[in-house]
Amino acid sequence: MSHHIIEAKDIYYAYPDGTPALMGISFRITHGESVAVIGANGAGKSTLLQHLNGCLFPKAGSLRIGDSPLKKSTLNAIRRTVGMVFQDPDDQLFMPTVFDDVAFGPLNQGLPPDEVASRVNRALEIVGAAHLKNRPPYKLSGGEKRAVSIATVLSMSPDILVMDEPTSNLDPRSRRQLIEMLKTFKHTKIFATHDLDFVLDLCERSIVLMQGRVAADGPTVEIMGHQALLEESHLEKPLRMQGCPVCGKVFQVIPDHDPESRS
Amino acid sequence: MNAINIQAFDFGALDRLSRQNTPVHRLDGRAKLLTTLIFIVTVVSFGRYEVSSMMPFLIYPVALCALGNIPFSFLVRKILLVAPFAVLIGVFNPILDRQILTSLGPLEITGGWVSLASIMVRFVLTVGAALTLVAVTGFNAVCAAMEKLGAPRIFVMQLMFLYRYLFVLMDESIRLVRARALRTFNGKGPGFHTFGSMVGHLLLRTLDRAQRIHMAMRCRGFSGELRVFKPRSFGLGDAAFVLGWSVLFIGMRLFNLTRLIGEMVTGFFA
Numbered sequence: 001m002s003h004h005i006i007e008a009k010d011i012y013y014a015y016p017d018g019t020p021a022l023m024g025i026s027f028r029i030t031h032g033e034s035v036a037v038i039g040a041n042g043a044g045k046s047t048l049l050q051h052l053n054g055c056l057f058p059k060a061g062s063l064r065i066g067d068s069p070l071k072k073s074t075l076n077a078i079r080r081t082v083g084m085v086f087q088d089p090d091d092q093l094f095m096p097t098v099f100d101d102v103a104f105g106p107l108n109q110g111l112p113p114d115e116v117a118s119r120v121n122r123a124l125e126i127v128g129a130a131h132l133k134n135r136p137p138y139k140l141s142g143g144e145k146r147a148v149s150i151a152t153v154l155s156m157s158p159d160i161l162v163m164d165e166p167t168s169n170l171d172p173r174s175r176r177q178l179i180e181m182l183k184t185f186k187h188t189k190i191f192a193t194h195d196l197d198f199v200l201d202l203c204e205r206s207i208v209l210m211q212g213r214v215a216a217d218g219p220t221v222e223i224m225g226h227q228a229l230l231e232e233s234h235l236e237k238p239l240r241m242q243g244c245p246v247c248g249k250v251f252q253v254i255p256d257h258d259p260e261s262r263s
Numbered sequence: 264m265n266a267i268n269i270q271a272f273d274f275g276a277l278d279r280l281s282r283q284n285t286p287v288h289r290l291d292g293r294a295k296l297l298t299t300l301i302f303i304v305t306v307v308s309f310g311r312y313e314v315s316s317m318m319p320f321l322i323y324p325v326a327l328c329a330l331g332n333i334p335f336s337f338l339v340r341k342i343l344l345v346a347p348f349a350v351l352i353g354v355f356n357p358i359l360d361r362q363i364l365t366s367l368g369p370l371e372i373t374g375g376w377v378s379l380a381s382i383m384v385r386f387v388l389t390v391g392a393a394l395t396l397v398a399v400t401g402f403n404a405v406c407a408a409m410e411k412l413g414a415p416r417i418f419v420m421q422l423m424f425l426y427r428y429l430f431v432l433m434d435e436s437i438r439l440v441r442a443r444a445l446r447t448f449n450g451k452g453p454g455f456h457t458f459g460s461m462v463g464h465l466l467l468r469t470l471d472r473a474q475r476i477h478m479a480m481r482c483r484g485f486s487g488e489l490r491v492f493k494p495r496s497f498g499l500g501d502a503a504f505v506l507g508w509s510v511l512f513i514g515m516r517l518f519n520l521t522r523l524i525g526e527m528v529t530g531f532f533a
Binding site: 050053055076079080084086088090091092094095096097100103104105107108109134136137138139152153156 | 275278282402403423424426427428430431472475476478479480481482483484485486490491
């Protein structure tokens with residue numbers, strides 16, 4: 001199933017004002033992987049994410065998404081493949097009601113009304129927001145807004161799910177619900193986030209960006225144990241991998257894995 | 264309109280009222296929009312000194328409110344809120360137009376006062392009808408009706424976005440004002456200067472947000488046409504609604520109902 005693959009080769013990007021953002025990024029994400037893109041503020045995470053469905057185009061290098069390279073002519077196919085959830089749900093939910101918003105993508109795909117309605121209902125059920133169908137989006141709570149934003153993308157049945165800061169502004173319980181929900185998704189998933197405990201829960205692989213370059217790319221558990229790398233990219237070990245605040249004891253996060261051995 | 268005024272206008276309440284399920288709410292948006300337009304045109308077409316002949320027109324907003332389960336007090340409060348604008352339009356008439364039209368005993372009534380009253384009646388009728396329309400239809404359904412009736416798509420789209428992001432803009436400006444208030448003690452400080460920069464900031468934030476929204480729309484296949492899911496159709500009941508009211512409005516425009524009733528009553532006692 002090659003349409004779930006993302007392959008970046010030496011991508012460069014600089015903003016119109018000349019600020020360089022990406023300076024030669026390469027990676028390959030295959031079918032069904034769940035990958036975290038982490039790094040300091042301004043490391044290039046959001047810029048990279050915006051390349052993944054053609055909101056931005058690389059100035060140099062190439063990007064293949066699914067079966068086709070990212071070009072103006074393939075943009076529609078790529079946007080169908082990649083579902084992008086923005087950081088601020090208020091940017092994502094622009095239609096008068098939740099239903100209209102979730103129907104926006106499928107209607108633009110030119111699907112018949114019956115199919116649109118059933119897709120909207122299914123997407124809203126998956127995220128547990130079926131009861132919000134007729135509400136205007138600005139009346140929802142933060143957690144509800146996030147759930148509906150995800151539904152707006154799911155209704156287009158994308159193969160790849162890209163989310164920018166999915167847990168920002170969520171209360172702990174909504175955050176937990178989001179994690180449990182995302183665990184059930186079979187899509188290829190890419191998250192840009194600072195929430196490293198979230199990464200530990202959901203992503204088996206992490207890509208660390210530092211000043212527009214890939215500083216590390218590997219299994220999440222290994223990267224989270226690499227103290228020097230984390231410090232250099234303005235990150236901290238996930239809370240669960242830090243010692244108990246009272247006794248200093250370090251808990252074992254993963255069976256048969258001794259975190260002490262790395263320090 | 265400043266942030267506080269928008270809040271007082273309480274669009275949320277209008278939205279809540281518009282989500283009821285009454286016979287009036289079930290009518291097609293186009294029928295209600297068209298009828299309201301005909302209503303407004305007939306009301307506006309009255310002469311400048313007419314007051315009494317317009318009174319029967321009150322029946323339209325009142326009937327719609329009653330059938331649509333819209334609290335009358337809600338409507339009155341909203342009308343009062345925008346009344347200063349109408350008063351401002353007519354407030355100089357009594358000074359400018361001193362021609363005496365009629366006198367009640369020693370009290371002489373000039374054309375200026377009559378035309379002011381006429382403006383106020385017109386204002387109450389038209390604004391009342393427009394508010395009732397939104398309350399029994401919903402702002403977005405009104406927009407959809409406009410588009411179906413042939414209003415330019417770009418204009419309708421702008422209206423919808425204006426309505427959607429009014430709340431966001433309001434929140435953002437309240438946050439800006441609060442941030443300033445917390446750091447200018449007793450309201451002192453370089454007032455005008457900071458005000459300019461605040462407005463500038465708000466504009467920049469708005470532009471940024473517009474760009475992000477546009478991006479979000481493009482990501483979901485937006486290509487210039489706003490497609491809305493609306494399985495509804497214009498039925499026989501809708502046509503009857505438009506026709507019935509229009510005939511009544513035109514009748515009331517051609518014949519002064521108030522005078523006819525008055526003459527009937529006085530004729531009965533004579």
